[in-house]
Amino acid sequence: MIEPSWVESANQETSDFPLNNLPHGVFSRRNAPGSGRRLGIAIGDAVLDIAALAKEQVIGAPAGAENALVEPAWNHFMACGPRAWQDFRARLRELLAADGPETDRAAVSRAMVPLADVDLHLPFVVAEYTDFYSGRHHATNVGTMFRGAENALPPSWLHMPIGYNGRASTVVVSGTPVHRPWGQLKPPGRDAPEFAPCRRFDFELEMGAVVGLPSTMGRPVSVAEAETMIFGYVLLNDWSARDIQTWEYRPLGPFQAKATATTISPWIVTPAALEPFRVSGPERDRELLPYLHEPGPMMFDIDLEVTLRPDGAAADTTLTQTNFRELYFSPAQQICHHSSSGCRMSAGDLIGSGTISGPNPENRGSFLELAWGGKEPVGLAEGGTRVFLEDGDRVSMTGRAQGKGFRVGFGSCNGTVLPAIKYPGLGN
Ligand code: CA
Numbered sequence: 001m002i003e004p005s006w007v008e009s010a011n012q013e014t015s016d017f018p019l020n021n022l023p024h025g026v027f028s029r030r031n032a033p034g035s036g037r038r039l040g041i042a043i044g045d046a047v048l049d050i051a052a053l054a055k056e057q058v059i060g061a062p063a064g065a066e067n068a069l070v071e072p073a074w075n076h077f078m079a080c081g082p083r084a085w086q087d088f089r090a091r092l093r094e095l096l097a098a099d100g101p102e103t104d105r106a107a108v109s110r111a112m113v114p115l116a117d118v119d120l121h122l123p124f125v126v127a128e129y130t131d132f133y134s135g136r137h138h139a140t141n142v143g144t145m146f147r148g149a150e151n152a153l154p155p156s157w158l159h160m161p162i163g164y165n166g167r168a169s170t171v172v173v174s175g176t177p178v179h180r181p182w183g184q185l186k187p188p189g190r191d192a193p194e195f196a197p198c199r200r201f202d203f204e205l206e207m208g209a210v211v212g213l214p215s216t217m218g219r220p221v222s223v224a225e226a227e228t229m230i231f232g233y234v235l236l237n238d239w240s241a242r243d244i245q246t247w248e249y250r251p252l253g254p255f256q257a258k259a260t261a262t263t264i265s266p267w268i269v270t271p272a273a274l275e276p277f278r279v280s281g282p283e284r285d286r287e288l289l290p291y292l293h294e295p296g297p298m299m300f301d302i303d304l305e306v307t308l309r310p311d312g313a314a315a316d317t318t319l320t321q322t323n324f325r326e327l328y329f330s331p332a333q334q335i336c337h338h339s340s341s342g343c344r345m346s347a348g349d350l351i352g353s354g355t356i357s358g359p360n361p362e363n364r365g366s367f368l369e370l371a372w373g374g375k376e377p378v379g380l381a382e383g384g385t386r387v388f389l390e391d392g393d394r395v396s397m398t399g400r401a402q403g404k405g406f407r408v409g410f411g412s413c414n415g416t417v418l419p420a421i422k423y424p425g426l427g428n
Helices: 050-055 082-094 107-110 136-147 223-229 242-248 271-277 330-337
Strands: 026-028 037-043 046-049 110-115 120-121 128-133 163-165 169-174 184-185 192-196 205-211 231-240 262-264 304-310 317-323 350-352 392-402 407-419
Touching: 037 050, 046 050, 046 192, 046 205, 082 107, 082 231, 082 271, 107 110, 110 163, 128 330, 136 231, 136 317, 184 242, 223 231, 223 330, 231 271, 231 330, 231 350, 231 392, 231 407, 262 271, 271 392
Parallel strands: 128 350, 169 262
Antiparallel strands: 026 037, 026 120, 037 046, 046 110, 128 163, 184 192, 205 231, 205 350, 231 262, 304 317, 304 392, 392 407
């Protein structure tokens, strides 16, 4: 059921941000230079200026973290842990609920800025970025293309969440354009590589888990502990240069192919908001080792969609529709496994899920799969086809957990592909 708010726009069935949601973001007022980046909570078609509310003592910072609400990123608050997160959410609900006390409504109204008047920024400083590969349909599709159906899944795949350490430096917020990367490419049939703009630039539909509560070096965490460390979730596009990847990936995995950019949605949706949508993971083909056992259902029912709009086009083409629950390993299992060596997890670590494809062709989460390695062009709404991304293409991802008469939405995760830059020293 929708939780009614006195903020009318939050009670619309189609709002991503009803009182049930209360996602965390960072904004600045457009046309107000110098006002800086501030913490915000989305409610209906507005963002609540948390620094303003803290200044007026309408909402309190966690004990021992007095500055946590006036900083330009949520990291400090995130590190305070689940009890502080719960108290903060409870206070927000009190302030915004239709049947809540009316004492502070004037102050809350003053702190609301229309979403149309703000620019959104990265909601947290990304400490480190790890990308997993836990979508079984994706791993099977890619493995089938590269190694044949018999050897599609690597031998370890069903036993542990496979991942690699990516780059935090190129994680960007939705709306940031992305230049087509340069790289070493070796087209089939040629005996030497060339250095050129990527010709097989792709998106990957993923979700990111954001670590809030840190862990200690040398002390692995259980799956249950890992879940309590997760502050929230974002949509994530892991831009991928397939031709660079093909030439470089053996034996150490992706490097430059995945380092151009990783785009995330601007709002961190909390586990508390997603709790009504909790579901079990898939059946296991192989029994997992005990350290990876789940104490209960650890996935969420979140519908995901990707659309494409070429430069100048009037209509979006829906490329794929799938669901977060298609993942084989949950974010909690990924973090547990990540810490198993003694690796420390920090507030602000971003954990990519891996590409989330579903069982059918219309559920595939990348062009590599949709166009099956370039062999099956995808038709566009206004004519024309694609096998990979072209310059000017805008990729948009949306996600929502759909309740009865309300949704918990993630906003948009989008980015436009710009032409490759003029490369330094090449005279191109
Ligand atoms: Ca990926």
